[in-house]
Amino acid sequence: MTALSHIRIVLVGTTHPGNIGAVARAMHNMALTRLYLVRPKFFPHEEATARAAGADRVLTDAVLCDSLPAAIADCTLVIGASVRARSIELPPLDPRACARQVLEHAATGEAALVFGPEHSGLSNADLDLCQQRVAIPSNPEFASLNLAAAVQVLAYELYRRAGTHQMAAETLSPPATRDEVERLFVHLEQTLKALNFLLPNNPQRSMRRLRALVNRAAPDQNEIQILRGILSATGRAIAAADVKSDP
Incomplete structure (x- = not known):
């Protein structure tokens, strides 16, 4: 009813x-x-x-x-x-x-x-x-x-x-589980390392700030999938660039 x-x-x-x-x-x-x-x-x-x-x-x-x-x-x-x-x-x-x-x-x-x-x-x-x-x-x-x-x-x-x-x-998409969020962080860190974005001597400093940003946003499952999709596309672009740069 x-x-x-x-x-x-x-x-x-x-x-x-x-x-x-x-x-x-x-x-x-x-x-x-x-x-x-x-x-x-x-x-x-x-x-x-x-x-x-x-x-x-x-x-x-x-x-x-x-x-x-x-x-x-x-x-x-x-x-x-x-x-x-x-x-x-x-x-x-x-x-x-x-x-x-x-x-x-x-x-x-x-x-x-x-x-x-x-x-x-x-x-x-x-x-x-x-x-x-x-x-x-x-x-x-x-x-x-x-x-x-x-x-x-x-x-x-x-x-x-x-x-x-x-x-x-x-x-409304269901809110993301903590496991889904943690998987996003793992994927994000891997991608940022491939981009040489993180500080070599203190990579967790940037990751901690990014973690706080994502937690404040409280993404739902659809939003997590979109972010993971962007990271996957970025990873493919990095791999393709590496192939082209090989002699």
């Missing part, structure tokens, strides 16, 4: 069934599957299904709850989406910071993003149940986003960040 599978979208008091369907579509676009509905006015509803445009599974699996506390009871992080400040002000997160926090918690537990009714947003009582608040930057003269649009923005940030982490994990 990925971190995204531990993230739920919670809609509180949604009044228009089409918005529920549009949210389901936005979630499905960004690989989010867990929709919780707190006291929706109309659900299930044919307009929700129509607006989902193929994200029917998200609607079918949606969890209906009688209250927000019930919807978030097992969550370790709850973030409310609202441009409204709390009575005890907490600086709002921006969408990227929100995605970072949610994914960090979703790695080991359950996290929720909570959205309020279309016309009024989350109440102060709802926000009091949230540990953080996220606000999507927008035109201050018209700051109210459509419910599905707000979900889409935050879902995109989650998907983008989760995808970046997954891609990094897939493409």
Whole structure:
């Protein structure tokens, strides 16, 4: 299971069934599957299904709850989406910071993003149940986003960040073992001796400094192979030059 599978979208008091369907579509676009509905006015509803445009599974699996506390009871992080400040002000997160926090918690537990009714947003009582608040930057003269649009923005940030982490994990080469590093040092010293680079009376002085440099760099296995490849090519070039220089 990925971190995204531990993230739920919670809609509180949604009044228009089409918005529920549009949210389901936005979630499905960004690989989010867990929709919780707190006291929706109309659900299930044919307009929700129509607006989902193929994200029917998200609607079918949606969890209906009688209250927000019930919807978030097992969550370790709850973030409310609202441009409204709390009575005890907490600086709002921006969408990227929100995605970072949610994914960090979703790695080991359950996290929720909570959205309020279309016309009024989350109440102060709802926000009091949230540990953080996220606000999507927008035109201050018209700051109210459509419910599905707000979900889409935050879902995109989650998907983008989760995808970046997954891609990094897939493409990152394993760190080099100490044996591989030591073999590099042996190869490096042999090559530098062939180049007459090392001081004859104190060859370990330069090697010690090179060892410190490599250790600070902490090369991975691919990087060790590249360095060994360079040393092998250098050795072949030295051997070819020696052959040419023989009478």
